Amino acid sequence: MDITLGNLLVLEPAIVAAGNSDVVPNGTRGCASRTVSWAVTARTTAPHLPPLRGGEVLIIPIRVTREVGQELPALLREAALRDVSAVIFAADDPRAGELHPKSTEIPVLQWNGELTADTETVINRLLTECRGNLYRLGTELERQLADASASHSGIETLAQVVSHSSGLPLTVVDPLGRRLISPAETANDADAPVNDRGGVDPFVTRALPSGAEVKLGPLWPVQFVLARFLIDRIAVAAIGALQRDDAARPRGSRRGEATARLLTANTGSARDQRAAALALGLDPDAVFFVVLSREAGESDLTRALSPLGTLHPAGGTNGQRTTLVAAQGRPPAESLSSRVVEVKRRWEKDHNPDGPSLALSAPAFGVARIAAAAKEAEFVASLQTQAQFARRAASFESLEDVGAMRLLYQLRDSNELRQFIAEALGPLETRDHRGTLRATLRAFLESGGSQVAASHKLGIHRNTLAYRLRRIGELVGRDVGDPGSWLTLHVAIRASEMLDLAANDG
Template sequence: MPLHLSDLLARPDLRLSVTYDVPPQQLARTIEAATVSDLPTPGKWLQGGELLMTIGLLLPMEPAACRAYVRDAAEGGAACLALGLGQGLPYQEAPEPLVRAAEEAGLPLLTVPDEVPFIAVTKAVFDARADEQRALLQRAFATQRRLTAAATGDGLRPMLAEWAAATGVGAAVLDPLGRLLATSERASRPLPAQAHELLDRVAARGLRGSASSTAAGQQLEVQPLGARRLRGLLLLTGRPDDAARSVVPGLVSLLSLELERRHLRDEPERRRRSALLSELLADEDPSADRARDMLRSVGLTAERVRGVVVAAEGAPGGRTAAGAGAAGTGSGATTGAGPATGPGLADGTGSTDRTGPTDDPGPTDGAAQEMAADLALAVPGGLVRVVDGAPGAVIEAVVGEELDIREVLARFAPRCPAGIGPATAPEAVRVSLRQAAGLLAVSRAGNAPAEARQSQASRLLLDLGDGTTLHGYADSVLGPLDLADHGEELIATLAAWLETGGAWDATSRRLGVHRHTVRNRLDKAMDLTGRRLDDPDDRFDLWLATRIRRGGAPSGGSGGFNGSGGRPAPPPPGR
């Protein structure tokens, strides 16, 4: 228990007395330390919570000077003043100006009798603080023993329940994407909105740090879990006291050990799932029923799936945002993603047979193994494997169409080339994976995951082209319209007409103007540009230029734009 001022007053051996009627809330102040000072301005030497003792050797007796002295001590953080009395000392009783100043400032003023030395008061304070620290340690040890005993049970919840019972602080374990795995409460409650922000922040940093904040008066804290890479997140809801705070590292270690234990325990299932993926891909023409049955056997029930291919070359040194360290799976045997630490989750790595020495995989191969484990953690069904590719190992995965695979890649494979195949029926997933692999070069060029879609030839051109060059091309085609009166209207009308396939009525409805207005604007645009809408080449040039403009201004600010979403800049003076 903390040492309060009332506890010192209750000790008969100290014989301390108050000099005025001190309110109960002031008597409840916590005393952190005791110190002696006869300086006229002791405030700057205090840290807060001190019992400041003085014999008043330099204490001024003018009311204004007394108020200044008391104010300096209070602003320095003193919890209480104590004046030593006795023979040979400046005061045999508390002077009235000092008492009034202390009462006005709300700072308790005590007197210490002649027969009680200041060192006795100091020892009493520090003995009480030592007892407090000893009690905190005993509580911390007891809590740690309870947690350790709970860790011998099955699962995460026994540890979380023991933690909550011992500390009064709620706890939950979530996977790296923020999905709940276990909670200290019997019934799960929705997480505060601010908790999701904290979870995302810590997950993005991997094992490199925690975060805390306060939401609606409740303290939230997130700690990363895992040994060598991120396996989960611990969310604490409440304010741990000193004893509980000292146990947090032990709780993190025990929860991390449990998550690592689950990963190792599920190794046979991970191997089975990777082998199942290899079997599915080895059949060039599987029946629809067989393909669906194979996916459903691992819990992947989506009607349509897509293939994903990731190259590990973007993870220097074998590290990803989700964590670091070797995956720990051997080569020369087929392994894969396994069952989840929670419903619909999986965790593991995949490795296919290789030729040549495999005891010392290179950096790229090690990075692929790490990323395969991290990706499998977030992929329902756990169909993930690592295969040899050029220039190095790549990761292949099969995921449901509804999964936000871009979020998963951003979290677990940042800066890594990745191809996302189109959604297909399960029996055609080989085709989706092949298309995903073909997009790795596009992803490298665009520095972002590339996704296969229908009618994306123009998008490919725009993504691969130099931004300044593309916008320069658009300016050369649309520049005359930029300089014309109402040029923005002409460009917008031209873009709408091209996007509707030259449909006059559809264009007029989209723009909210009469179709004759549309025709007049386009006639004016063609006169200014010297183009013809019935000429295929001119029509393509105009369409491509408007698409480039719709993509926004180049990063360098060139190309005749003002950076406001493709809107043309006003012409310079003299033009």
């Protein structure tokens, strides 16, 4: 149960580093890493050094420095030869302040206050209590870790055990730098530990044989002693937990089913979603895409989507495949957009206009966004079933692909949108059972109000078109030939079609 000089400066605020000392609170380099066993006090009479075994902090009161006089540097050299970790002087001791850094081979500390006969007792009581607490917490943690191992628990349970028993935040990072488990975000940033300790890393870290890494932190200064005491126990437990997670990972058809559940948000809370992602070997904080494809082969999909990341099949029916794509690393938004553009370009180039389709969601940043991304991909796929939608590869994020439908999609569940449609179209929706009049209105609007172009597009006579437009005007209660009404009618008709698609998919 090693306690270092760096730890001691945190545990006992009255002890500070002297100007000629490089001891940093909780530091791990240089003299700060020296182990402290006990505190002892120098004597006023020879021999001035008490019996020493190594690792002691030697308290030198003012009465001793007066008695030793010019031989003080020699006394410090002898203490260094006998493995004393540091010496403590009173802050107001003038002789201690005269020491030159090169004249000592031992760290010099100061006691802010009066050095009394009880100072040694105060420090030793502190060291004893600290070691007792470490032993108690270490024993309890080992018991809980053994219980977790016996119940075949994974890394998620390990993090809960560590947090509950020690209060230390645990992060586990895989060999690729992806966070497998991380502490909950601090509710109040003002309460978060700040790295203002002279460059001291606010984490205590251990590398695992697999290349993964275990981190405790960010830590408050008083937590470092405990973190360094427990880190090796936690690292050993993490090795076993990661192996159990890997053994329990779904494979084959079970993996596809588990991935599909992740896409439908049937995994419960955000914490459950992270656990489900970890069980699949996915980074919960990765960037994901959900892709729906119709009439596309597996090899075709792999070749097309590999620039986006790693593919994870999520099942499919009736010729439609659902795929979850996990991007490698944390690519910037510009890089993601350019990759999507390239995927679509290649798909359009390699397939006929009436060939297989590809519908991509917008990037989903983190596992909590996957279910929403799946709905986006489903929406794009539903647009591709419409005859007027020409793109065989389309992304929800692309304005060129989905246009204003992306904005309407955000309002799909709102009463305001339904009210807008009802006011703009009147009884047209309920009277037009076969959808002929709505298709006519859309063709007319998309032809810029040209009856010639609209009749040609619909394949009907101009007189038939004129009759339908008059009938539409009667139902919507406005002149459809008035350009001032076109925007309202066009938005309403597209929104109505979107809701029809959603109803049919449901």
